[in-house]
Amino acid sequence: xxxxxxxxxxxxxxxAKYLEAARALGTAIARRGMGMVYGGGAxxxxxxxxxxxxxxxxxxxxxLPRSLARSEVAHPRLTELRIVxxxxxxxxxxxxxxxxxxxxxxxCGTLDELFEAVTWRQLGLHDKPIGLCDVDGYFAPLxxxxxxxxxxRFVGPTVLEALPVRSTPDELLSALFG
Numbered sequence: 001x002x003x004x005x006x007x008x009x010x011x012x013x014x015x016a017k018y019l020e021a022a023r024a025l026g027t028a029i030a031r032r033g034m035g036m037v038y039g040g041g042a043x044x045x046x047x048x049x050x051x052x053x054x055x056x057x058x059x060x061x062x063x064l065p066r067s068l069a070r071s072e073v074a075h076p077r078l079t080e081l082r083i084v085x086x087x088x089x090x091x092x093x094x095x096x097x098x099x100x101x102x103x104x105x106x107x108c109g110t111l112d113e114l115f116e117a118v119t120w121r122q123l124g125l126h127d128k129p130i131g132l133c134d135v136d137g138y139f140a141p142l143x144x145x146x147x148x149x150x151x152x153r154f155v156g157p158t159v160l161e162a163l164p165v166r167s168t169p170d171e172l173l174s175a176l177f178g
Contacts, residue, residue, distance in 0.1 A: 007114050023049065066085060
């Protein structure tokens, strides 16, 4: 089974369009017979994506640092919840369990996870696909930054070339996994 690692925001006080996209991604993962790996929370886009995947009978594995089990409210109905010691261990376990990565809108934590996956791929630590689910142009400033960093030669051109950006979960999953 292909497992998709989902990076997403944990805030629930966001525009409904972001929560709808998270639910659509969870449903699309399940509909394709894939599993989901994510940060283990029950709130925000993370929780909405996990809930939709579970509702559609997908395997959902959460990975949550012990220190965040309370503040991120560990999801109580996952197929499996792995409690780890640190955020670094969380990212390593999520990457090891996954066949590719999808970033939904989110904040600094989401970007940290995304850029670590991108960096690990650049360093040859994995060759897994990574894509952005660009809800209503959310990632446009980030993509412009990457274009500017590429033009300034801080980022190689392969980073953007290997980072599919799609506006719907179905299109993105097709771009990443066929």
